[in-house]
Amino acid sequence: MIWKEIRDENLGCNSFLLGDEVSGKGLVVDPLGSAGAMEYILTAQDLGISIEHVVETHIHADHRSAAKELAGNLGIKITFGKNAQVNFDYVPVEDGSLISLGSIEVEVMETPGHTMESISLVVRDRHRGDEPILVMSGDSLFVGDVGRPDLNDADDEIIRKYSEKQFHSIQKIMKLPDFTELHPAHYGASPCGGLFMSKKPSSTIGYERRYNVFTAIKDKGLFVEKQIKLLKPPPEEAIAIRAENLGPIKE
Numbered sequence: 001m002i003w004k005e006i007r008d009e010n011l012g013c014n015s016f017l018l019g020d021e022v023s024g025k026g027l028v029v030d031p032l033g034s035a036g037a038m039e040y041i042l043t044a045q046d047l048g049i050s051i052e053h054v055v056e057t058h059i060h061a062d063h064r065s066a067a068k069e070l071a072g073n074l075g076i077k078i079t080f081g082k083n084a085q086v087n088f089d090y091v092p093v094e095d096g097s098l099i100s101l102g103s104i105e106v107e108v109m110e111t112p113g114h115t116m117e118s119i120s121l122v123v124r125d126r127h128r129g130d131e132p133i134l135v136m137s138g139d140s141l142f143v144g145d146v147g148r149p150d151l152n153d154a155d156d157e158i159i160r161k162y163s164e165k166q167f168h169s170i171q172k173i174m175k176l177p178d179f180t181e182l183h184p185a186h187y188g189a190s191p192c193g194g195l196f197m198s199k200k201p202s203s204t205i206g207y208e209r210r211y212n213v214f215t216a217i218k219d220k221g222l223f224v225e226k227q228i229k230l231l232k233p234p235p236e237e238a239i240a241i242r243a244e245n246l247g248p249i250k251e
């Protein structure tokens, strides 16, 4: 299994290249505009994989994505959760959708809450075993925290609904085995999380089961109250960045 992380330390963003060394098939998750499409193309070449899929875990509001540029360069469509309201065609995926990269299998888990189209990607290495080896959780479950529900310019009632969805999504992710590695899209000072977000980019489901303040809350109402009470002000550029990532409106 081939695994490579490309980070932006200033923005607290993480992106991933995943592939199978035998088949040479690979994918990119949440490519960063600050890294640029060519960085992913050249890194994939170095790793000996061809990028067959460009997957966005959600529409980003905190940083510019390189997904449109990268997918355009490769002549493929971006893969998004089926509820993505973007202004371009994409490959829609939903709960249980499978992306096969030789012996590496990526299963989609819909995890709305940060945004409605948010997905997490559960990875299995069939060469080695049938249980999940890792999950890329986008902005659903973070190390020490969970993704905020309020970056969509929505009113209080909608933010509350998003937070309720986040509660159910976190419960869903927590069904994974303890040893599953957790690789979120953000860490550190990223504005997509809250006060408890760790500066460490990865964790395990087992550790977060024990020590994440939000996974410990089993009551939806308490979860929502805590999340809303602790919200930081949204990043100033969120609406403009999100609009850019949605792509130009079709004529």
Ligand SMILES: [Fe+2]
Pocket: 058, 059, 060, 061, 062, 114, 139, 192
């Ligand atoms: Fe986000």
